[in-house]
Amino acid sequence: MTTIAPSTQFLAHQFFQAISTRDWPALTGILTPDATWTFPGDNTLTGTSTGVDQIAAQAQLIGSYGIRIGFEYVMFGTDSFIIKLHNTGRRGDLILDEHLGTVCTVRNGRIATADTHLSDIDAMNAFFLPRTT
Numbered sequence: 001m002t003t004i005a006p007s008t009q010f011l012a013h014q015f016f017q018a019i020s021t022r023d024w025p026a027l028t029g030i031l032t033p034d035a036t037w038t039f040p041g042d043n044t045l046t047g048t049s050t051g052v053d054q055i056a057a058q059a060q061l062i063g064s065y066g067i068r069i070g071f072e073y074v075m076f077g078t079d080s081f082i083i084k085l086h087n088t089g090r091r092g093d094l095i096l097d098e099h100l101g102t103v104c105t106v107r108n109g110r111i112a113t114a115d116t117h118l119s120d121i122d123a124m125n126a127f128f129l130p131r132t133t
Contacts (some may be wrong), residue, residue, distance in 0.1 A: 012074045012081045020069040028052045037114040043128035096127040
């Protein structure tokens with residue numbers, strides 16, 4: 001029987017904590033130097049951020065929209081985990097109420113890839129369009 005390393009469980013919680021508290025040094029401390037973070041859709045978050053600096057900038061961009069990140073649970077695989085979140089926010093008349101899961105692959109005790117999956121891509125596209133102000 002395969003067990004999940006306690007370090008992977010801790011890493012999942014560190015990732016959520018770093019994103020939700022906007023602790024960029026902590027975030028960069030748990031990523032591999034060549035880590036990637038991918039978002040679907042057609043908005044300011046869409047695409048793949050590569051490397052610690054780009055991922056930190058992506059997390060800062062998300063934070064700049066005033067998103068409230070709600071932790072729901074973590075699911076573990078042998079070399080990966082999924083963080084299930086419920087994100088909400090308001091920007092003018094736009095309301096975000098999004099369920100998402102981010103699949104993170106772990107390599108040498110650090111996150112090597114993060115691939116975010118969304119419940120409502122159209123809502124994310126509307127909310128994260130470039131701001132005019």
